Amino acid sequence: MTTTKQTIYYTLTDEAPSLATCSLLPIVRTFTAAADIDVKISDISLAGRILSAFPEKLTDEQQVADGLAFLGKLTQDPSANIIKLPNISASIPQLKACIAELQTQGYDIPDYPEVAHGEEEQVTQARFGKLLGSAVNPVLREGNSDRRAPAAVKAFVRKFPHRMGKWSKASRTHADYMRGGDFFSSEQSTTVDKETDVRIEFVAKDGKVTVKKEFQLEQGEIIDGMFMSCKALREFFEDSLNDAKETGVMWSLHVKATMMKVSHPIVFGHAVTVFYKDLFEKHAELFAKLEVNPNNGLGSVYDKIASLPRSKREEIEEDIQACYSTRPEMAMVDSVKGISNLHVPSDVIVDASMPAMIRSSGQMWGPDGKQKDTKAVMPESTYSRIYQEMINFCKTNGAFDPTTMGTVPNVGLMAKKAEEYGSHDKTFELAEDGIMRVVDTAGNVLTQHEVEKGDIWRACQTKDEPVRDWVKLAVTRARQSDTPAIFWLDPERAHDMELAKKVRVYLQDHDTTGLDIRIASYDEAIRISMERQIRGQDTISVTGNVLRDYLTDLFPIMELGTSAKMLSIVPMLKGGGMYETGAGGSAPKHVQQVEEENHLRWDSLGEFMALAVSLEDMGIKNDNPRATTLSKTLDQATGKLLENNKSPSRKTGELDNRGSHFYLGMYWAQAVAAQTDDKELATLFAPLAKTLTENEATIVSELSAVQGRSAELDGYYHAKRDTVKRVMRPSATLNSALASVHQ
Amino acid sequence: MTTTKQTIYYTLTDEAPSLATCSLLPIVRTFTAAADIDVKISDISLAGRILSAFPEKLTDEQQVADGLAFLGKLTQDPSANIIKLPNISASIPQLKACIAELQTQGYDIPDYPEVAHGEEEQVTQARFGKLLGSAVNPVLREGNSDRRAPAAVKAFVRKFPHRMGKWSKASRTHADYMRGGDFFSSEQSTTVDKETDVRIEFVAKDGKVTVKKEFQLEQGEIIDGMFMSCKALREFFEDSLNDAKETGVMWSLHVKATMMKVSHPIVFGHAVTVFYKDLFEKHAELFAKLEVNPNNGLGSVYDKIASLPRSKREEIEEDIQACYSTRPEMAMVDSVKGISNLHVPSDVIVDASMPAMIRSSGQMWGPDGKQKDTKAVMPESTYSRIYQEMINFCKTNGAFDPTTMGTVPNVGLMAKKAEEYGSHDKTFELAEDGIMRVVDTAGNVLTQHEVEKGDIWRACQTKDEPVRDWVKLAVTRARQSDTPAIFWLDPERAHDMELAKKVRVYLQDHDTTGLDIRIASYDEAIRISMERQIRGQDTISVTGNVLRDYLTDLFPIMELGTSAKMLSIVPMLKGGGMYETGAGGSAPKHVQQVEEENHLRWDSLGEFMALAVSLEDMGIKNDNPRATTLSKTLDQATGKLLENNKSPSRKTGELDNRGSHFYLGMYWAQAVAAQTDDKELATLFAPLAKTLTENEATIVSELSAVQGRSAELDGYYHAKRDTVKRVMRPSATLNSALASVHQ
Structure with a gap:
């Protein structure tokens, strides 16, 4: 062109x-x-x-x-x-509103068929589907991502700092996450040495093999398989709720159901059915008939029971209330309207809700409209630990001071959908016990997991070219801003260790003389960055895709009060810029x-x-x-x-x-x-x-x-x-x- | 010989x-x-x-x-x-008891003269003084110190583990320490390049110079000067008490008055007069007359008022009680007898009291005889941060598990009284505002501090030969036990940076091929050690003298339930062994x-x-x-x-x-x-x-x-x-x- x-x-x-x-x-x-x-x-x-x-x-x-x-x-x-x-x-409601407006303006756009009847509607639905x-x-x-706070913005903040809530050294707030049975602990990772077709297979207990997905891997591509145990997750929620109840601390859930579109609503749904266990057990049959979907939150219960006879509805509403007496106080999205953390999965988005909490003295809003210390539950441990690290840091050193703190820009791996997972067509909720595995055409098993009914299994891909470009971008930024750069790669994570191998090789393609470029675990990397930050020093975070997303909210919100003031560049693989x-x-x-x-x-x-x-x-x-x-x-x-x-x-x-x-x-x-x-x-x-x-x-x-x-x-x-x-x-x-x- | x-x-x-x-x-x-x-x-x-x-x-x-x-x-x-x-x-009571026993047994040993009258008694007192x-x-x-837990002891603990209190993630316990105005933040350090005489001088506001001490430094010896601001210390205590009161957490003080014989009783005394501020202000004149010494604790008040008329004594006792209503709850040494943390300076010794607290769910005993979360106050920040680090770690990861945890042996710098301070003849409580400085014979100012009345100034020496031997011992131990070794040297501490220079030079005298020997800040070193520890891995801590003392209680108490089961070797500089x-x-x-x-x-x-x-x-x-x-x-x-x-x-x-x-x-x-x-x-x-x-x-x-x-x-x-x-x-x-x- x-x-x-x-x-x-x-x-x-x-x-x-x-x-x-x-x-x-x-x-x-x-x-x-x-x-x-x-x-x-x-x-x-x-x-x-x-x-x-x-x-x-x-x-x-x-x-x-x-x-x-x-x-x-x-x-x-x-x-x-x-x-x-x-x-x-x-979202679907937005799409429908837009269609209606266009129709009013005289455009002959068809209605969106929520349920498609016949081939024509299927085609229409598919066309709209691509817009959702x-x-x-x-x-x-x-391309990969290069985000930083421009000097002018930092200068502005030093002059007009945003409000930061004071942290108490005795704060009870903490992050709570699984110590096993989650994606982190089950992750397996392989780099394929040549282009190959692979399939994701499910092997049932009777030996029957079902192909769930077929796709191609490029030479040098990293493929991961991992799963979250449904049983471990539900036990974790139960323990976490009991612990909050016993220690008298508020309970809050932080997921990313919008980004991890497939996996996180399921996780959210388990939180709902564990919290309201008595409710869901008592009305199991009725809820099944009503097609209540806990993955859509407690809101779904209210929606579906709206059409029931008044007495039945009131009984259920009383049963909902009864659950609160056995459970800890829950963080509210809107305490006036009584909208809790478990009402809608998209109300609390971890990468925004956690920084907001940390900015507000480590507190969230309780049912009584007061700010309170909270147990911030982020089941998957992979990235949750960075929030615990920052919470500990604020307890020890007090709230960050925007007028003196250094900045943590980000160089994020993003190109060619690197590390996208939880949201795509390679995430599955298992319907029965068996084995999930990724197999190549030669029959080599690349990853293999024993899974149980209800477990969430997902694959993750990272192509080689983006990694190479990402390393280059990190070196370039370290050089241009004369700032130390840390690759956040966790030695306990299989995927990160595959990535680290590449990083070490590709770093040799560049002149790194005089640069401070390190590889560190998440804990260590955030700790070093924060220690430097409170001394007014800058540190580039070089991270994978999800951490990119999280950190480019977390640090900007501390430093600038918002992530909207960041400079966000995508230097494209082919040389252009976005x-x-x-x-x-x-x-x-x-x-x-x-x-x-x-x-x-x-x-x-x-x-x-x-x-x-x-x-x-x-x-x-x-x-x-x-x-x-x-x-x-x-x-x-x-x-x-x-x-x-x-x-x-x-x-x-x-x-x-x-x-x-x-x-x-x-x-x-x-x-x-x-x-x-x-x-x-x-x-x-x-x-x-x-x-x-x-x-x-x-x-x-x-x-x-x-x-x-x-x-x-x-x-x-x-x-x-x-x-x-x-x-x-x-x-x-x-x-x-x-x-x-x-x- | x-x-x-x-x-x-x-x-x-x-x-x-x-x-x-x-x-x-x-x-x-x-x-x-x-x-x-x-x-x-x-x-x-x-x-x-x-x-x-x-x-x-x-x-x-x-x-x-x-x-x-x-x-x-x-x-x-x-x-x-x-x-x-x-x-x-x-102690003096023990000395006197022993003399009495020997006299009974027919030994013609003189009595110990508490106050020496005449030359003969002075000689006698001086002779006894050397035994105290x-x-x-x-x-x-x-020689330097080499302490470790023998394999047999670790095996024993795995089989018969000691009790470890569960940690709550919502624990309110924390370490509280000064963020400025303490020894850490004022430390200056110099290495002298040749043998020299030096004097510690005080320069008064009117220019008058008083020589406080003269002594000799060896070639390559490190000399430090540092001080704690009395004003900053008292403000810190006041803030800390108010914070504990407001947040409703118990207050406890942890010093080492036995080892830092000169400086820490003074620090303790300030805690007493700040806590009981109203009492000491109201009865200032009387207490002066009675020679009440707050450095000996509240116990000193009770001792000295014992002889007062009953009505006066009761008034003072009521005033003591009144202080408790404006202050936070205090940790007790003996809640039955009402002996608090501020009663006697030697009752709570930081290197024993902090590990005991950490072993007990991060809690101490309250006045009501119940275990409670506490603000653990250790004014001097130098080493206090390691306890905060371990507290944060336990909140995040739970109590240590003696049956699986790795070990942290210690190689400690100790020979020739290296890094002894706070306890000796080079610690001074200033009687007026002025300048404290260390000057050599050529008139070079080695350290210099502006001080105020009440400030505590101290010098610290570290000879070169012990450092060289310490580095050798660290390498030897790392090699013999095939274990990573970390030199705990803080980049923000002047003394440690002088030491680090020597360490880097002397490491070159040894074959360190294949060894993992690092230098890290205290925060980082303890964090790395603990992260490894909960994964069953061992890490040698190579530390200065005071950290040696602290860590050889802290880690053994977690690992073995006591420090008494450690193997403790002093390989002597001259080749022998103790x-x-x-x-x-x-x-x-x-x-x-x-x-x-x-x-x-x-x-x-x-x-x-x-x-x-x-x-x-x-x-x-x-x-x-x-x-x-x-x-x-x-x-x-x-x-x-x-x-x-x-x-x-x-x-x-x-x-x-x-x-x-x-x-x-x-x-x-x-x-x-x-x-x-x-x-x-x-x-x-x-x-x-x-x-x-x-x-x-x-x-x-x-x-x-x-x-x-x-x-x-x-x-x-x-x-x-x-x-x-x-x-x-x-x-x-x-x-x-x-x-x-x-x-």
Whole structure:
């Protein structure tokens, strides 16, 4: 494929980020045009993806290009330069709402068939299926991950630190995890020395072999097999509940049912049926008939019994209440509404809930609405121990101090779906006792486990090329930031030891003279990193995929109060670059505030930072010194914006997203006008700098004048672009100042 | 000096160990005689030392040799082979009691003058002064320390594990220590490159210089200066008390006033006056008049007010009680008698009290007689962090399991009083603000601190030769036991970094191929050691003097339930060897039980083990293969004794110390008779093996027959040897069997 070399592809996504884009892009383009760089929109919104999935249903005018497919191909192009904003990972309710909206707008999109009847509906369901959940990241993340807190953000936090709850040395909070019978303790791992087909087989007690899955492994690929014992898990939950009850500490469960889509809801379900054991035992027959699914939480019980006769429903509700008298207090998601930790599997997501707890004095909210010490249960021990380590550390050293602490950036193995597990088609809940094994075409058994009914078995793959690239990226980052780097690889984990072998070999491909690059267990790595951190020192964490996900929330939330302020780069295997922005989703609540009060609290800081590295990369790769100058001056502008606290406020009437864009533009123009590397560029932007500076008060007042009243966007998932542009660009003074630059 | 080459010097000490010696030596000599080894008694008992200090007062018949002086000289002899049993470190009351006993026995020893009037009394006081406190160890410890748990003892513990209290993950117990203003944070350290005289000077605010001490440093000697801020210490106590009160956790203080004789009583005194602040403020004038010394604990208040009129005394007692209402609950030494942690400075000794707490679920006894979680306050942070580390570890991993855990032996820097501080003549409590500095003859300032009134300043010395020997000993042990060794040297401690420089240089003198020798901070070192330990792996701790003292209690108490079962060797700088036995003192309560019920519960295991290594060394150094054979067979006998649980019982009527000696003799004779390395020796001992085996029941019954009635020893500190021998050797069958071997 051919692409224009000097193009930045800027994704149009959903909800708040897509609104922000309408305000920000005109400013950005004013600058990039001066460096002959085109910033092109690529629509990967849910609505856009639905429309492009049903071209035959649309008129010629209605048809849209498949933005995601385009970008997917682009990732293979060495010149790719993509800025990726947060998008909707659609649940079924979201998908249905979007379809309904498109239908209202006159698009002939079929309804989503929850249960498919007949072949046509099956095809339709399958097409929609590809749009559900995390459908975008796997297509675009064709590289490993490089995340760090930019210096400007650290400086901002030192000046305006977020609140950190005090830790008591006598805190009772702790992490609780299995000491055996889990994935960690059963993991087996092999590297195949040549390309081979493999199959996952189940061997029943009677010797009958069932092939569960067939797939191919590349040369040098690592394949793991592991399982969690259902019996051990349920015993662990029972013990853990009893211990919390006895010691009088609150109980909370932390899983990642959204990412480990297959395995973690099952784990969650066991927690529900153990906690409410008496309930589920007493009503076993009825619940089976009602198709109560504990994996969907206690909420599922309430849903399913809603249709029962009142007396029966009340009996069950009383039985639910009775369970609480024999169990420990449970952490609440919403203590006012009585929504506990076990209500819905997706309410408490470990990588967000644990840092939040650690930031809040190691406490969660109890049923009485008070903050309390808690037993934080994370059954699978693999990564749980890092949280226990941080809890111990905070008990010993007190809460982290954002104004002095060092930073822990991350280099994460991610490319080609490395280490993805628990979420995919190679995870199985066993229906009977037997053996699960991975066998290659030559009949070699790569992994083998004796399993029992109810056990969860899963495979995990890691290709060689991403590992090689990951090692290179780690060395590059260690060199560029002159910072020690630790590969978090646990000597007690079979998979990590296979990985460590590769790391040791591939490190030899690089000049590591003068670098401090170590391999350490998770415990040790986090401990070293934290010890350095409280002394103001930085340490790069080089980790696998899941730890990448966890640590790029954990450390940023301590350091910056949020992970949204991290610079997130995906240097692609083929040479291009993707720059991800923000975190924490696409913020539906923000849109609501716009609709009601025309105030957008979305913070585009992530976009500013992503754009700066995108331009930097463009400057280097295309020998475009003007792009470099724009990158440097944009960084200065972002720094100034943070320093002067011109980020959006949450409060209607105060500076919002649009106002922060104005300030960015003003500071950027001032920085360009002031720099001396490119006189011509300085001259070009001097008038804009002058106009914006002189009209600061006018523009800010124009921007705030529109606030306080409702705003019509003509759609939610597929709002009208023109309407949105009008709403998002209300300052005539700013608009004309921008327009005048290239006239 | 000349010594017989084939001589083991066996110390005659005090109380229980000296009684045990009378039973054990005849057995031992029966065996060693066969290898032409003489076992000679060397009297270093308190009574013996007093007698030898006043030769002019005694008749010719009464005069005794100065055993300690003899052994002191012997330490400089490469062939020295000394077995050192626990002795009395005499307090003044003990000294006076001993003098009184000797006077009764007709020895013309003068009374101890507590306050010396006139020159003669001053001379007398000075002579007695040399016998007080820890007077023996500094003379004999002419080498570094090598302590480990013998394999037989570990095997015994695996079979008969001691009780370990369960740890709750939600335990509130923690170590609390200063985060600044203490010795750790102020330490300065220098290595002098040539021999020099130095002086410790105090520079007052008006510039006046006072020389506090003059002494000499050797070439390559490390000199440290450090201080603890009185203000910071008192603030720390206040904060710590308030925190315990607020969080509802018990408060306990752990110092080492016996070892850090000068500095720690002062620290303890501040704890007393902060805890009872209202009391000491209200009665300041009266307490000054009464000469109440808070460094002697609250007990001092009770002592001094005893003579006051009843109404005044009751007022003060009420004021003491009032303090408790504003302060947290305090850990008790004796909750029945109401003796708290702050009553007497020597009641709670950190290196014993902290392991005891950790063994007991991390709990101490409260005023209500119940076990409770506690804030364990150890103001000086230097070593306190290792306890916090172990507490965190136990919260995370549960109590240690003696049946599976690995061992942490110690190689400790000790020779030439290395790192002795806090206890000696170079510790000062400052009377005014100013500067404390160490200056050499050339006027170079080696350390310098700004200090305030009340601050505690101390110097610390470490000579080069002991360090070199210590490194060699560490490498030797790592090689001999094929075990990783960690030098515990903290990168944040000035002294340790001076030491680390030497360690790196001296390690190059040795072949370390294939050895795992690391340098790590205290935190890291203990963590690595514990992680290995719970996996059944051993790790040698190579530490300075104070950590040696702490760790050789901490780990043995976890592993073996006591530190008395450790093998404790002092390979002397000049080539000889000293083998220390037991720990925990000379057991006065044991003697009481003998006097009342003729049952000696003293366990001579330490002597058995010491004798085995003493013989092993003799075999190697004197090319005496028979000594080697005796050593091996003695080890086998000790192993069998432990395996068959033939150690002394605490209960009168059951097997006691004498019975365990019989079993040792029987197993030893059986092992010698069974070995094939030395046929002649086997033949010599076969009859003894046969006689003892056949008469086991008779001998055991003869030994138990004497129990249950009182036994007269004709003295306590200076019991009559003949009387003691009669009491300690009541089995005619055993005595004649032993006598028949060399007839």
